[in-house]
Amino acid sequence: MVAVIDYGVGNLFSLRRSLEAVGAEAAVTADPERIAAADKVVLPGVGAFGDAADKLRSAGLDRVLLEQAEAGKYILGICLGMQLLFDRSFEFGEHAGLGLIAGDVVDMTPVVPAGYKVPHIGWNALRFTRPHPLFRYVKEGDCVYFVHSFYADRCEKAVLATAEYGPALTAAAARDNVLGCQFHPEKSGPVGLGILRAFCEL
Amino acid sequence: MITKRIIPCLDVKDGRVVKGVNFQGLADVSDPVSLAEYYSRCGADELVFYDITASAEGRELFTDILRRTASTVFIPLTVGGGIRSVADFDRVLKCGADKVSVNSGALAEPGLISDAAKRYGSQCVVLSVDAKRVGDGYRVFAKGGREDTGLDAIEWIRRGVDMGAGEIVLNSIDTDGVRGGFDLPMLDAVCRAVNVPVIASGGAGCIGDFVTLFKTLPKVDAGLAAGIFHFGEVSIPDLKAALAANNILVRR
Numbered sequence: 453m454v455a456v457i458d459y460g461v462g463n464l465f466s467l468r469r470s471l472e473a474v475g476a477e478a479a480v481t482a483d484p485e486r487i488a489a490a491d492k493v494v495l496p497g498v499g500a501f502g503d504a505a506d507k508l509r510s511a512g513l514d515r516v517l518l519e520q521a522e523a524g525k526y527i528l529g530i531c532l533g534m535q536l537l538f539d540r541s542f543e544f545g546e547h548a549g550l551g552l553i554a555g556d557v558v559d560m561t562p563v564v565p566a567g568y569k570v571p572h573i574g575w576n577a578l579r580f581t582r583p584h585p586l587f588r589y590v591k592e593g594d595c596v597y598f599v600h601s602f603y604a605d606r607c608e609k610a611v612l613a614t615a616e617y618g619p620a621l622t623a624a625a626a627r628d629n630v631l632g633c634q635f636h637p638e639k640s641g642p643v644g645l646g647i648l649r650a651f652c653e654l
Numbered sequence: 655m656i657t658k659r660i661i662p663c664l665d666v667k668d669g670r671v672v673k674g675v676n677f678q679g680l681a682d683v684s685d686p687v688s689l690a691e692y693y694s695r696c697g698a699d700e701l702v703f704y705d706i707t708a709s710a711e712g713r714e715l716f717t718d719i720l721r722r723t724a725s726t727v728f729i730p731l732t733v734g735g736g737i738r739s740v741a742d743f744d745r746v747l748k749c750g751a752d753k754v755s756v757n758s759g760a761l762a763e764p765g766l767i768s769d770a771a772k773r774y775g776s777q778c779v780v781l782s783v784d785a786k787r788v789g790d791g792y793r794v795f796a797k798g799g800r801e802d803t804g805l806d807a808i809e810w811i812r813r814g815v816d817m818g819a820g821e822i823v824l825n826s827i828d829t830d831g832v833r834g835g836f837d838l839p840m841l842d843a844v845c846r847a848v849n850v851p852v853i854a855s856g857g858a859g860c861i862g863d864f865v866t867l868f869k870t871l872p873k874v875d876a877g878l879a880a881g882i883f884h885f886g887e888v889s890i891p892d893l894k895a896a897l898a899a900n901n902i903l904v905r906r
Contacts, residue, residue, distance in 0.1 A: 465750045574656040575905040595905040
């Protein structure tokens with residue numbers, strides 16, 4: 453069973469359905485026991501970092517995630533859920549993340565060329581920086597769907613894939629059993645489903 | 655680099671797609687779920703579901719269709735039509751919509767844009783505008799293009815973006831249904847005014863119109879159409895092949 457963490461951030465309908473579409477049993481839950489009993493954990497999220505981090509902490513789910521990561525369980529953060537895995541974010545101030553992957557989440561506005569729109573919305577191609585089983589069904593250049601204004605920086609060792617938007621922005625990162633996708637695999641058509649399938653098979 | 659998006663729009667009334675469609679291999683041509691699945695297989699980058707139902711039963715059917723579509727189609731879904739409150743946002747987002755498009759609801763109560771953006775984020779709020787050239791400028795029209803609101807379209811769009819709209823769908827009443835190409839001057843004016851994605855709507859008649867759109871106005875992010883896709887006059891794989899052949903980045 454894959455536990456999709458429900459901490460009141462965003463709509464989890466499509467995510468649950470996409471996991472079911474690749475044959476997984478998915479449960480949307482905030483129950484620490486169910487999360488502990490799951491084979492895999494998905495941390496979703498949309499919105500602002502500070503607000504999401506507060507919600508995660510006030511529900512006590514930050515600890516649950518840290519314990520699960522420590523125990524070696526595979527965790528996949530998606531979009532803001534991925535950003536929460538890093539040390540800190542500078543979105544509207546400075547906020548501490550879970551610190552599971554070394555790096556900072558910063559505004560892309562200063563680094564993207566003039567005339568590029570922020571947020572980065574739409575389908576962009578994946579460029580792999582190192583091979584990873586999460587992408588076993590995906591080819592270099594396959595497009596996935598992004599919606600974000602901040603990105604993970606100073607995380608060179610963890611980067612698995614980038615997307616070019618002026619500079620190469622972190623598209624996916626991992627440290628051992630902790631993985632994150634900046635894009636939305638549940639909205640990225642067959643390519644995204646392939647990534648979710650690969651995650652479920654890890 | 656980000657790719658240009660091709661977006662079919664499905665008008666849904668009482669649970670059925672309004673415009674008649676005829677595809678090989680599609681048994682029920684007016685079933686929105688089947689049609690959405692078909693477009694997704696063909697490479698559509700996003701879908702717009704437009705609810706033109708007036709009755710409560712129709713609305714119920716619409717949300718059911720949305721839920722069924724979001725269960726099998728895993729590309730972004732935008733929902734519009736009859737969105738007048740944050741509660742309407744909530745209703746369609748819970749059924750699997752990713753973005754919600756507001757038009758008359760925002761004209762009647764502009765605060766809807768900021769309320770929804772605060773609650774769900776700007777990425778979720780699409781401002782759809784029906785505009786028409788009047789004199790030297792562009793005016794916003796309401797009631798399906800029948801009523802001149804007196805609002806300057808560029809100013810309204812700028813205001814909408816300031817209030818939190820994350821994307822603009824610009825439908826030109828002048829070119830809509832004419833099939834002579836998108837309204838390039840109007841789109842250009844909007845692209846110069848705001849720095850959020852702009853989706854061109856109204857006027858596409860053939861593949862060449864999309865090529866011209868993206869070649870002439872590289873700042874336009876997406877092209878939206880209904881009839882030419884539904885009637886099979888433009889196939890999405892052919893369209894994408896033509897765009898790629900013209901060095902326009904598309905998802906293949």
